[in-house]
Amino acid sequence: MNLKQALEKKGIKGAPKSFDQVGCIAIIEIPEELKRHEKVIGNTFLELHKNIKTVFKKASPRSGQYRLRKLKLIAGANKSITEHKESGCRFLVNVRTCYFSPREGTERMRIAEKVRKGERVMIFFAGMGPSPIIISKKTKASDVIGIEINPACVRYFRRNIALNKTHNIKVIQGDVKKEAKKYYGSCDRVAMPLPETGYKYLSHAIRCLKPKGIVHFYFISHENEINKWKKIVRREASKLKKKAKIKEKKKILPYGPGIYKWRIDFTVF
Numbered sequence: 001m002n003l004k005q006a007l008e009k010k011g012i013k014g015a016p017k018s019f020d021q022v023g024c025i026a027i028i029e030i031p032e033e034l035k036r037h038e039k040v041i042g043n044t045f046l047e048l049h050k051n052i053k054t055v056f057k058k059a060s061p062r063s064g065q066y067r068l069r070k071l072k073l074i075a076g077a078n079k080s081i082t083e084h085k086e087s088g089c090r091f092l093v094n095v096r097t098c099y100f101s102p103r104e105g106t107e108r109m110r111i112a113e114k115v116r117k118g119e120r121v122m123i124f125f126a127g128m129g130p131s132p133i134i135i136s137k138k139t140k141a142s143d144v145i146g147i148e149i150n151p152a153c154v155r156y157f158r159r160n161i162a163l164n165k166t167h168n169i170k171v172i173q174g175d176v177k178k179e180a181k182k183y184y185g186s187c188d189r190v191a192m193p194l195p196e197t198g199y200k201y202l203s204h205a206i207r208c209l210k211p212k213g214i215v216h217f218y219f220i221s222h223e224n225e226i227n228k229w230k231k232i233v234r235r236e237a238s239k240l241k242k243k244a245k246i247k248e249k250k251k252i253l254p255y256g257p258g259i260y261k262w263r264i265d266f267t268v269f
């Protein structure tokens with residue numbers, strides 16, 4: 001029986017369409033018209049998914065520099081720390097204090113699959129470390145650097161490195177604008193997983209590259225406005241007296257009607 005059918009049996013019409021599972025925590029979006037039934041929805045959810053121990057409802061959109069949202073407990077244990085498994089790695093995370101989206105797991109693996117032997121990989125906006133750790137575990141990169149500003153994320157990042165026994169990751173707590181400078185001209189690959197405002201850091205990503213290095217740049221855009229983003233990439237390169245060559249454009253995840261999260265891979269020369 002699915003959630004919709006189980007709720008119908010209890011006299012509730014309609015159900016949340018999707019949910020995120022992070023370890024043993026479910027995070028669901030409750031439509032306004034179902035708000036008065038949220039506790040029943042949460043408890044029904046627990047009855048159906050025996051591996052879930054806590055159900056939170058999204059109580060605000062993501063906001064602020066740390067990209068966090070308010071979560072309201074609607075069923076189960078009031079615990080926001082859990083262990084999530086992805087791509088054979090283990091990640092401890094506090095879903096209240098750290099950004100983490102299980103929906104991005106496929107994309108994290110796609111980036112790892114591009115990494116070649118001996119590369120130095122830079123991950124801006126590294127969160128609690130999923131990308132650096134997956135790259136360290138699954139590839140023959142020489143080293144991986146992760147920069148993250150949220151101290152809570154950085155604490156979990158360090159714990160996750162220990163949990164996964166990786167030995168070639170450098171964790172840097174701080175602002176990309178300040179910390180990336182130490183790595184100018186030294187990276188084969190820079191990923192920028194901050195789609196809302198990542199464009200503000202393009203010049204730092206470009207400056208981190210070695211010759212022939214690649215930037216993975218994420219942004220949110222309507223399908224009709226991709227050219228605007230290509231222009232932004234070219235403009236940032238030209239400000240540094242370089243030319244950008246776009247190598248790949250990829251639609252990553254839906255974001256809103258006609259709007260998606262995208263990735264552009266480019267190099268500069």
Ligand SMILES: C[S@@+](CC[C@H](N)C(=O)[O-])C[C@H]1O[C@@H](n2cnc3c(N)ncnc32)[C@H](O)[C@@H]1O
Binds near residue numbers: 066100128129153176
């Ligand atoms: C969209 S999340 C991505 C997290 C991680 N890469 C993941 O996939 O789970 C963006 C992260 O960037 C961090 N952040 C935002 N601005 C930053 C900055 N200027 N310097 C370093 N980190 C920043 C936030 O704290 C947040 O954890």
